[in-house]
Amino acid sequence: MTLDAASVRAVAKKDFQDAVRSRLLWALSVLFVLFAGGMAYLYTEIQNASGNELAALDLIFFLQSPVGLLIPLTGLLLGYKSVAGEIETGSVKILLSLPHSRGSVLLGKLFGRTGVLTVPILVGFAVAAVVVLALYPVFTAKYYLAFVAVTILFGLAYVSIAVAISAMTKSTSRAAVGIVSAFVAFNMLWEVIGYGIHYVVTLITEGDGVFFPGFANEAPTWFLFYQRLSPNGAFGGALTSALPRDSSFSEFFPSGDVPFYLADWFSLVILALWVIVPLYLGYLRFDAADL
Template identity: 30%
Template sequence: MWRLVARKDVRDSIRERHLHIGAGLFTIVGLIAGFVYADSYDPTYVDQPGVQFLGVLVGVSLFLVPITALMLAQGRIVDKRSRGELVVLLGMPFSRRDVVVGSLAGRAAVTAAVVACLFAFATGVAALMLAPIPLARLVAALVVFAAFGALFVSIGTGISAAVAGTTRAAVGAVGVYLFFVFRLHNIVWELLVKGVYGADNVPRALMPVVAQLGPFAALRNVVVGIYPPIAGAFGYFGGPPPTDITLFATPSVGVLVLALWATVPLYLGLQRFEGADL
């Protein structure tokens, strides 16, 4: 039954022009990114053709995809709840789980579509300007960022399911984005560890561990572990790579961290939604 909810969600995104706005924004950014890459192409990268292009798209995607996914997802369930549409929907043979999973799937599909616009139009402009195109790596990057977008859709859906007001959902989504972008979890972890061990007795290995547990750093660890030349593209978002805790920087641990971020907030939101009085 969740598939029916997902289809309706996609249709709603078209009717409400969320898909149009997102696709338009990402198309414009893609055109600019493709032109910037082709216009500034450096032939000295001939040994690794297209690394510059991937770097541009990765940097843009790290900034735009998470906030877009969060904003697309954060109001989906709570908006239905505030308008009374959710009561009608649950009066049909749909469970609350169907609503949550269907909303997640629908918004993940919309996010993937707008990310595809970014990559497609950037590639088109670069190709027209005869710059080298690493097609296989571009397809892999598109899949990676569509999945990364789905992770933030999952977080946004969890927020939407957990709260009772649209303002709270919007504030929560923006707060989550800023929390990760400014790496505030590092500060929280540092305060926690110092509170437990004391400021002068903190085990050295504990401090940098949490820096690898955010979704941006985890994605960097996965991607760079598979394709090291792209490391520089993560810049500020990925944070400094670890030097003495290599276990936490492996791709396998990165995949586990990403999986936890994709599932735990959604599960917590679903549990709160299941017990909510609508």
């Protein structure tokens, strides 16, 4: 992959400025402000009604599931037209007639679209932090900042997947089918398939099929690793690497001596691979394409 830093910056800057001009960045910022601020306030109402003490750490776990849906949706939608749209309109020929290699175009698109996602995340969770500071008696900034940082990496992974899919197709309609398939695969089917495999394995080895393996310390290591292999599973594991174990969700995390691939830090490696591998595969297809 031939890359030039100045070329990558130029493509990323243009992509980001296009989002600003089209008001996409502002729309996403409003969406994330309403989402993050609204969820923080909603959590206070739920906890106050139950009589429990408010704590920002518990809010993070409360946010994990909705963030695990919003970020994939936003990242995939942001990236699917990035290259396919340029190919479909023919503007990719103009782009490549400038001193930009195909690798630089792809990486620039990744950074530009990720910037369009990162700014709303920062703005939205900054507003949520104000709500937290105003209402929550227990707030540890480092955990909240770690949550935001892992969320940005999670978003980068999904933007990379979308840009890769876009680079593998020559039309936005095919790219749209690709991102819908990716969303369904990672957010709906991955876990179901894992339960199905667990059922078959236990049926063969124990003579009695079991779908649900229980909590982390009860499930076999291969099943836990399978869960961590998806972007969403890696996101959950990466969060545990940044948060304390003595939380109300600790039963979902494997404890004690575990293989390195179940260590929380390894989820960060998996998440990073979801950034690198799809983009590289997309580059191989894009570089060989006759435009």
